[in-house]
Amino acid sequence: MFTSPKIAPSILSADFMNMERDVAEIEAGGASFVHVDVMDGHFVPNLTLGVPFVKQLEKVTNLPLDVHLMISNPIQQLPWFLECGPDMVSVHAEALDEPTGEFDRAIDMIHEAGAKACLALKPDMRASVVEPYIAKLDMVLVMSVYPGFSGQKFIEGTEKKVARVVEIARAAGVAPLIEVDGGLGVNDPTRAVAAAGCDVFVAGSACFGQADRAAAIAGIARTAAEAQASGFVAPWEGREA
Template sequence: MFEPVKIAPSILSADFMNMRADIETIERGGAGYVHVDVMDGHFVPNLTLGVPFVKQLKKIASIPLDVHLMISNPLVQLPWFLDAGADIVTVHLEALDEVEGEVGQAIGMIKAAGAKAALSIKPDTPVARIAPHIGSLDMVLVMSVYPGFSGQSYIEGSDARVAEVVALAEEAGANPLIEVDGGMGVKTAGLVASCGADVLVAGNAVFGAPDPAVAIAEITAAAEAARREADIRE
């Protein structure tokens, strides 16, 4: 576990009238991924980005597109986003029928298209529910806010859920990246990074800063410092 920390700025907080410039700024600033929040107005109350946007974004971004599907029918729409150029696709466990094997179907579809497969859980979903799938995943996304709107505050205790994912992965002999989304910034990055988070989604903390590139560097530094401190304690 413990890959170098990467920041995935959420473009939901970017300037949509100057998207190319914002993408170039975060790339120069060392962002690891472009995080794309797709909301359908059903699985979550908000309505955001769709396939045409992802397709155009793929033309201007030189770093991987981390597409987070907060939608009620992922098995239907997955091929659309994969064709549009998503590099990592996250589906929500809660949107899939586990009894009918839909989680495995979704992971298989993503991997067959050559993309990386990720599974996300809401703050009130038991971490143990991802255990049957963790060996097949490239990434696990732990939501540290309830999905649906940007700008929410970090839910205390989310770092403990990250540690649970780490324990599940180690028990299974798996090594997925662990991503955390919600309320990430300088003050919270260390909490989750010290527990094993590898990828931090940051929206307002990056695009709302006077200099997004500086913000990326500061969040990364806070996360890495907390990791070093955790190693010292151990």
């Protein structure tokens, strides 16, 4: 919703044998968050980081931890991760049961632990699912790839979902951060989602795949800021999302 662009490098693309070094580099290089991809091998077809890692990561950086839970049972596991002291926690709408009140329970659990709450949406999930909860959310995460692996290509039309989330938030009189994850860099997808209202840009290989991480972060932030200012129109606008 046009706050200054915030870059959240995803450590899924970092060097796991030199994680402390890589996190220190992005902290010195101007990152706003460390994006931590937690995958359980069930909700998504990959297995990555767990509670012990998040607990240790919190000790080696002053950057806020943006913990993205791609897990099938967030209500059961949230307490484990919340004990690690994350700053922001994203749970997937697809993993929550709305009729039994799990959306509210997850958001409330996160807030009660002193963290900020985010709902994450896979590419196939409609934006309107956040509408009943938008006033309670600190952020909405819109996936622009199917979660599970880094280095995927941006799904065209994601910017339309971002714009819809902005519309829902404005109608409710609130302004949560909007994060987009997948295929972003110094490229047209970043320009498109920035112009649509994205504030937080997750960058994996576009950051950690570069020799100069500070320059990569600055380049993505500059690309996003220019698009916010100019109202960049995606080359695929008008196609079916």
